[in-house]
Amino acid sequence: MKPRNAIWRVFRKEFRENLRDRRSLITALIVGPVLMPALFAALLSIGIHHGRTQSTRPVHLAVAHAGRAPHLLSFLHQYGVRTVDVETNRTGARLLVERLHRPLIYVSRGFGVRLAAGRPASLRLYANESNRSEQGALERVDRLVEAYGGEIARLRLVARGLNPLLLTPIALHPVDISTPQSRSVLVLGGLGYVILLTMMMGGLYLAIDATAGERERGSLEPLLTLPVEREQLVYGKTLAAGAMMLVSLALTVSGFDVMLQHVGLARLGMSVDLGPAGVVAIVLECAPLIPLGAALMTLVASFTRSYREAQTYVSLIVFIPTMPLMFASILGLRSSLPLMAVPFLSQQFLIMSVLRAEPLPASYTLVSVGVTLVSAAALIWLAGRLYRRERLLG
Amino acid sequence: MIDARGLVKRFGTVTAVDGVSFNAPDGRITGLLGPNGAGKSTTLRMLYTVLAPDGGEAWIDGTSVLTAPLEARRRMGVLPSGAGLYPHLTARENILYFASLHGMARSEARARAEELIGQLEMREFADRAAKGFSQGERVKTALARALVHHPRNVLLDEPTNGLDVMAVRTLRGLLRRLRDQGHCILFSSHVMQEVAALCDTVVVIAHGKVAAHGAPDELRAQAGTESLEEAFVRLVGIEDAQSASEAGIRP
Structure with missing residues (x-):
């Protein structure tokens, strides 16, 4: 059997099995794409309503x-x-x-x-x-x-x-030069953060179940007696986690698009018009993070001793990549070419540039995509290497 | 045919398997018999290539597990101890997944799964999700999964653990049938009756070493005892014989 076939078959099984796991589906398809935008909409509406009534x-x-x-x-x-x-x-x-x-x-x-x-x-x-x-x-x-x-x-x-x-x-005359878009970004500053977080959450349960879960159930050992290289098993599992993340990401961004259309930002003199093109742009710019995040979660979950332990560590891992985002927002960092080499942070800048309708230079996007994909390849390779170790059986 | 020569496995300072050699020929059921912790599972794990030996070598139908592990795996069907299933897949899907990773074509895999479901009396639960399976249903599914690619050699680690009488009889019947078809069957057990009832050849393992090797009758003769149980107790050595006598069994 060709290696590609084995990876594909592992992927297909993991993905299909995950679609039958209610907890995973709720996280990937409901919490991110529906609940998060709804929560945001509620917060924004309250803010808008409150601001308006207070002044009149x-x-x-x-x-x-x-x-x-x-x-x-x-x-x-x-x-x-x-x-x-x-x-x-x-x-x-x-x-x-x-x-x-x-x-x-x-x-x-x-x-x-x-x-x-x-x-x-x-x-x-x-x-x-x-x-x-x-x-x-x-x-x-x-x-x-x-x-x-x-x-x-x-x-x-x-x-x-x-x-x-x-x-x-x-006589001081303040002149406000903010555009409706840039004013909205002030309100929607957390949106990029939430998109990246829910994208990671989308693959969380699959990554844990396919590694720590597989070992805890005792199905890993029989799997390792099949004529398939261990790397290919990891690649297939990582691919499946990535597919769930992609689904979650696309639905979440679409969910936010719908939400933004229905929340009356225009009444505040703001407008965020994402539209289908904006949704596609954000999904494409975040897509390189999918293999990186999936490999990271698979890697960590593979080397924990139990499902519970994996849950603890992977939940932490989900937050670690968002650290640069917090630092950036605390320090008020603006996008620059060197900062575009920081995965997760660069995607946050790209999301914001779409929301603000202020395009960044093409070189920025290239650096972001390039560095993210190279780190992803390195992590996937590492996961494959570590899967060769005997300690894997626990 | 399975051939083990001087297999050694160390975990830290503990030598779990210390130079195990034996031969399990085709058309025979070979039993690895030994007390708990004797090194049976570790020996099997080295044979089915999940653990790499620290010394020695083993061949499956003449294929080295060290230099050509993928080819060796193709020739083996393995039932590890406590083998788990995928809870969200049905018994049939569990079997088909392994078939697909053996590179079997879909139609061939389907036909073979159907055949095994019949042989192992699995019809009742074949299309139910494995989540709520009983121990017997789990073992049957795992066994069907291990046999899906028509392996010449079948390795089973404590296969009867937790099975009821009926399930054990089904399993024995299947193993005898496979032997009669010329397969090489190697299984481990710490239950003497199990081994006596089923095996053509017994390899007694104690302290990571082969203590005796032969047909049940030969072992009885070798130990000079009437029952296999007493032969076993004599063969596994003084320490285990002492712990056995403390438990009320006279050597």
Whole structure:
């Protein structure tokens, strides 16, 4: 029998058997392609919804001793702040904030007098800053009170015959040059990470089952008495794990494509239009990682003592390649030619470039594909070599 | 025909097999008999090329297991001890997978699997997933898998372990039939009745060495005892005889 035939036959059997393993199927076909995009969609929708309502929703504010600062109140009302008058002292104010879930302004005694005298008039602003929904209201009240103070300061200058522009030595005009795509990437920064992770998860159970599982069941020894070189057994098993990873990868990227179309990113002025071409591009750019990941998992699972041990180690292995991604995001690394020689990281850059619609130079892609494939070949060769050892039988 | 010459296997400082030589001819059932840990399995594993010997040499039908292991494997059907199946495949698919790795054509493999399923009385469970098989069903499937490529030589490591009486009878019947067809059968056991009932030739192994070699009658004569059990106890040596007498068996 030709070596190629043996590899193909091992592959076919492992793949078919894996399709009957419910746990493996759920991981490869449901968790990655369906659950992950759904989770992302939920998080994004909440973010979008939250961001939108916070800026348009009227701010509710409790005010104690409103009568001491009538002008301030009418100023706040002008800008859409709804106030309720409350009767309380300073200690009671804390409890009220807790109960009403809204910030509270306590107007001090002598507020009007101090204001008229040109001395700082004091207000106390009570709020629970650990409550996210109060934070937005708090920021707006803060800005409005600041603006009110600014108005008064300008009026004072005018009253003393000075130019109110003296108070504005610098005029800073921020100009946002981000495109809708690049803004989306901020939100979708984790997407590349999730795609690579679910791709690895797709082959996880097959890799373990075909190696550690085979030994634990006692089917490895009879298998080794067949007239097939041991390397070919490993190649077939690695190929099968890779096939599951490819299926998982393609479905996951498609799942995210569908998700992105349905989440209203456009309402935030963002757009990620992946489309069929984008899906294909991401799958192709990640594809070289498949033999690398499959070989890595097969290699590690082959040399553990039991199925359980294999599960522990391979689950860790799944996360190790994502380490460069975390470092890169912490250090804020940008893509560069040398960094494209780091497998997993380079694929993350490639995914981001598709999402941003900012193509990277062809040399970048070449380095990424080249280095990844060479490392994969080395690992597969190593797995084949190690399969020759007697210790394999455990 | 299986020929072993001075096989040696060491695991660290322990010498598990220490110069085992014997010959298992075609058309005979040869039994490797010995107490637990005597080196029976290790000897078989070297013969079916899963372990490489540290010394000695072995031939299957004249093919060296050292220099031409693939060719030697083609000539062997192997049932290792505790042989496992693929739980998500049916008994038939388990058999067909091994046939395919022997390079058999699909139609030929199907016909052969069907034939073995009949011979080993496997019809009832042949197309069920192997996940919930009983020990007997597992052994039958593993045996059919080992025989799928019409091997001239059949090696079995403790094949009757965990089988009920009916399954053992089926297995014995099959092994006798294979012998009568001219196959070379080599199997290991630590159960004397098993060996006495089935073997034409017995190779007694103790402490990694061949303690005696011959037909059951010859061994009885050699030890000067009436029963094979007593012959066995004498032949495996003083230490094992002592541990046997402590267990209530008089040498």
